[in-house]
Amino acid sequence: MSDTLPTTFDPAEIEARWYQHWEANGLFRPERPEAEAFTIVNPPPNVTGSLHIGHALDNTLQDVVIRYERLRGKDALWVVGTDHAGIATQMVVERQLEARQDKRTNYSREDFIAKVWEWKEESGGTITRQLRRLGCSMDWSREQFTMDEHFTKAVIKTFVDLYNDGLIYRDKRLVNWDPKLKTAISDLEVETHTIAGSFWHFKYPLADGARLPDGRDYLEVATTRPETMLADMAVAVNPADERYQSVIGKHVILPITGRRIPVIADAHADPELGSGCVKITPGHDFNDFEVGKRAGIAPADMLNMFDAEANVCQTADGLVPEEFLGLHRFRRDGVDGARELVVKRMKELGLLIPHVTRDKDGNEVEHDAEPRQIATPFGDRGGVVIEPWLTDQWYVNAAELAKKPIAAVRSGDIQIIPKTWEKTFFNWMENIQPWCVSRQLWWGHRIPAWFGPALYRDPSGGWVPTFGMPESGGLQSEALADRETTFVCETEEEAIQKAQDAYRDYLGDREVILFDSRDEMFAAQLDGELDLKRHIPLWRAQDVLDTWFSSALWPFATLGWPDDDAPLLQKHFPNSLLISGFDILFFWDARMMMMGFYHLGQKPWDKLYLHGLVRAADGAKMSKSKGNVVDPLGLIDRYGADALRFFMAAMESQGRDIKxxxxxxxxxxxxxxxxxxxxxxxxxxxxxxxxxxxxxxxxxxxxxxxxxxxxxxxxxxxxxxxxxxxxxxxxxxxxxxxxxxxxxxxxxxxxxxxxxxxxxxxxxxxxxxxxxxxxxxxxxxxxxxxxxxxxxxxxxxxxxxxxxxxxxxxxxxxSKEATDAIDWVIDLTTNTRSARAELGIAPGAKLAAWLPRPSDVAARTIARSSAAIERLARLAPVTIGEAPAGPAMQVIAGEDVFVIPLEGIIDIAAEKARLEKALATSQKEAKSLEARLANPAFVEKARPEAIEKARADLAHHTGEIARLTAALARLG
CATH class of the missing domain: 1.10.730.10 (Isoleucyl-tRNA Synthetase; Domain 1)
Structure with a gap:
């Protein structure tokens, strides 16, 4: 026998000791080379992160599975690691610099990245320490990081392979642009908040004397973003809207800029909303972008009116008045922005249609705009309003890569659990848009692309390298046909070789010189270090890859890919299971499917389990602003990791949210x-x-x-x-x-x-x-x-x-005979105790009992186990036969009905009166609650917590009615 157990259970001391023992002895992945593989990869948390309640749920479920399969003798591998979290990590380090009155741009890119690595080594392990506190039995000996050398190799190969296969390309499209961080961000990093805003109505004058059937010489448009008027390129009306048939194909003269823009027909314009006329700004609105393309406006021709910080810049047609240039889009620091100035100028031009209300005396009051609550996108990290921005980015042909995952889920080769998520999966995947994978950051996997100069003919017919369309010098305005000036390669050496091969026939064997950026190249040209008569310059792409691009490789790059002979890859891919929150089904899960089929020709895992969210006790989503966030580490401090883990597992019911x-x-x-x-x-x-x-x-x-x-x-x-x-x-x-x-x-x-x-x-x-x-x-x-x-x-x-x-x-x-006897005793004891409680009989009081017609199991058990019946059910003696006349209660055990006389045990009349009074109270309360819940006015207007309480109270009183009715029946 080992040490005597202490009288009290102390989780804190036990948890620290055992986790250290397990990890130190390599027990999270014992040597089982011949055993069947079971593999899970952990959704890599951000290296900047700390454990939140969602992590606690996600990792508890994974640990339950991995420990279970380990106990079943499998070679259970739980891959663990962290994501380099490009935006989040760069922000952390920049804030540290700001605290020292320093900034990123004071450093070279290389020096800044070195500082990020320093931060990672010193402070980047918070969440991994916290996962240990939760008890996660991950294989820490193989901990991964998405910026590790071997992982970077996998990322670069993926980009190059996709590019060479025509599945990655550079395109001009709208992106979610964060003007504070000055980078594109993914949909997952956009938070929509409803804020107080305004709805302005403007007159757009019709050109060439055109009029509407009602005689108006203008179209009325309404907008929540008047500043974008400076880049409007059309006005859309519904093709079925009879009010505007006569002006489709006509033009309006855009106020302020004087730009002549067409009136187009498009179903995007809803005749039931506002005037039915919609201003179209394809360079600054996602819906307008699609309308613009349908109208034949090429993305390269769409007007952009903002710089990277959302300050007004000149559009390509040069029609934005000078007074707007440099203004921020919104009012800030007490200075009016482009929005305020546009409204002011429209009002001065008499083109603002006022919003009219009436005061308490019935008098009309004019306002510049109609107040509205507007759903507005914000960057989750930058905290500013996201600007749809037209810019050149790198895109993946997601529609092509989605085909095999769709087929795999449809055929059942990949199971999504709960199955109800399949419809959502198919809907998104079958309508998937190009995936923007570039980010304007320094920290991350830098895109392995170099750009070389375009070539133009000089008057003598020779080729001259230039960096844009020539404006003078006698060069022809046509670039060399079929000349690609983008070089996507895994190494610099390959880029140099490709450039030499590409340019040799036109420029001879000039020396190829690499530059880290276009600006560095121009500086070298000014300093005389770059001579275009002797050199061919290549400059490196500045963007890095979206972190979801690298984490899409997680199921196999963590196992040694692109080395196809890696032992772990051979045994543990495909993985057995993926557990993740439903909120990253498309951002991560679907993209792992794409990359698994693309690189290895097979699914990344057999099953995908999607769990729900952990919500506050009232069902609300947790958020810092609401003050209802629960700290899992605090719960561990108070109750122990085991208690929190069991709660998470016991409450997880196939994807439903947990309160x-x-x-x-x-x-x-x-x-x-x-x-x-x-x-x-x-x-x-x-x-x-x-x-x-x-x-x-x-x-x-x-x-x-x-x-x-x-x-x-x-x-x-x-x-x-x-x-x-x-x-x-x-x-x-x-x-x-x-x-x-x-x-x-x-x-x-x-x-x-x-x-x-x-x-x-x-x-x-x-x-x-x-x-x-x-x-x-x-x-x-x-x-x-x-x-x-x-x-x-x-x-x-x-x-x-x-x-x-x-x-x-x-x-x-x-022996079934033996187990039936114990089940019978338990049934008798349970029901007897319940009957005692209902009638207020002391638990320890011994009661005589009669059993008129015993079953076989009853007869055997009473004969052999009367002592157990007396000790547990407190029934003694138990007599086989008819009970004496008088008030009694009945207790059922299996098929047997015991009769227990109550004369002298309780005051029958008093007990009946007590039960009847309590029953009447519960019946009255239940009736009142039923009426309240049946009232639509209450259900529609009451707070959710009030409705939930009413339902809980009704359930309580309904149960009481059943219990009290049964108790009265026992008294006869």
Missing amino acids: MDEKRVEGYRNFATKLWNAARFCQSNGIGASNTIKAPPARLAANQWIIGEVAACVTEIEKAMADLRFDAAANAIYQFTWSKFCDWYLELIKPVFAGDADSPPAQETRSVAGWALDQILVMLHPFMPFITEELWHKLGAREYDLIVAQWPRPQAEV
Whole structure:
């Protein structure tokens, strides 16, 4: 026997000690070269991150699965690592510089990146330390980082291969532009907030004397973004809108700029909204961009009116008045912006249509705009309004790459669980847009592209390298046909060789010189270091890749790809399962499918499990602004990691959102304490570690019963885990441990230890009880790893740690007669205790009972186990036969109906009066609540929490009505 268990359970001390032991001894991935592989890759958290409640859910579920499969003998690999998080990490380091009155642009790109690496080494491991606190059994010996050398190699190869296959290209399109960070961002990094705004109505004068049928010489347009008027290129009306048929194909003269723009027909214009006329600014609105393309406006010709900081710049046609140039789009620091100035000038021109309201006296009051609540996109990190911005970016042909993942999910080769997410998956993938993969940052995987000069003919017919369309010098205005000036290569050496090969026939064997940027190249030209008569300059692309591009390679680049012979890749790809939040289904999960099929020709994993969100107790989404964010580390400090983990698993029901309930976390801490005390009881009665996987021989009914219950629990957990029903698996081990083992089995065996401690029944019971407790520890370990490992060792000397133990295999046959008898006693005891509670009878009072017509199991059990019936159900004596006349209550056990006289036990009349009064109260409350919930006005207008409380109260009173009615029936 090992050390005596302390009287109190202290999670903090246990957790720190055991995690260090597991990691130090390499137990998160024991050597099992011949075993079947089971592989999960962790969604790599940002290196800047810290553990939030969503991480706690996601990683708990993964750890439950990996520990379960490890116990089942598999070569279980859980790949762990962090994402370099381009924007977030660069912001962290820039803020540190700002705190020292320094800034990024004071450094070269290389020096700044060196500072980022310094930060990463000093402060980038916060979340990995926190994952350890949660108990995550990841293979830390192979921890990955998306900027590691081997990973960068995989990223660069992917970009080059996609480019060479025509699946990556450079294009001018609208992107989500963050003017504060000065980079494009993904949809996932955009947060939409509803803010107070305005709706302005303007007159756009019709050109060439055109008029509407009603005589108006203008079109009325409405906008929430008047500043973008400076880059309007059309006005759209619905082709079926009879009001505007006569002006389709006509033009308007755009106020302020004087630009002549067409009136076009497009279904985007809704006749039911506003005037039915929509201003079209294709360079600054995603919908307008598509309308513009349908109208035949090429993206290269779409007007841009903002620079990278959202300050007004001159459009390509030069029509923006000088007074607007340099203005910010909005008012800031007390200075009017382009928006305010546009409204002011339109009003001065008499082209602002006022919004009219009436005051309290009925008088008309004119306002410049109509107030509106407007859904507005903000950058989640920059915190400013996102500007749709027309710019050159690198794009992936996602539609082509999506074809094989769509087919795999449709055929069932990849299972999405819950299956309800398949419809969403297909809808997005079948309508997928080009994927913008470039970001205007310094930190990240730099795009492996170099640009060379265009070639133009001089008057003598020779070729001259230039850096844009020539304006003078006698050069012809046509570039060399079929000459590609972009070189995408894995190395600088390849770029030099490709450039030499591309230009040799036109420029001879000039020396190719590489520059880190276009600006560096121009500086060298000014300094005389670059001579275009002797050199061919190449300058490196400045952009880096979107972090989702690199993390899309996570399932195989972490295993050694692009080395196709890497042992881990051979054994562990495809992965077995991916667990992720539904919110990254498209940003990460779908893109891993694309890259898995593209590079390796197969799916990245067999199953994709999508879990929901952890919400606040009232169902609201957690946010810092609402002040309802729950810190998982605080919960671990208060209740222990095991309790938090069990809560997460028990509440996870196939993708449904989880409502945070600290009381339930506390309840699972109490569950751990219950197990701890049960182990102390066992230890005090000589029950310790078992030395067998197979169930020990058993003759006593209670021992046979618990062996059968262990086997049933094992089966239930295995079925639940096969179906990824975490809640069902957790509930199975919870109910078995708390109810079957702690509440019933330990009670049933107590009399065995009251006699001869060395008797055969006592020895058998110690053996079976120790075995059953071992099986509990193994089955509970995936959910509560710390307490189970501690008890595993405290209960006796072990040859191995619990984390690498064997999953239960009872391999036992038990007597149905014996187990039926125990089930019958439990049923009788439970129902008797319930009846006592309903009638206010003291739990310890012994009651005489009659059983007129006993079943076979009742007759046998009463004959053999009357002592157990007396001790547990507190029924003595139990008489086979008819009960005496008089008030009595009935208790059912299986098929048997016991009659228990109540004369002299309780005041029958008083008890009836009490029950009837309580019943009337509950009936009245239930009726009132039913009426309230049936009232549409209440359901539509009441706060959600008020409706939920009313429903809970109704359920309570409905239950009380049933209970009290049954109690009255017992009194006859």
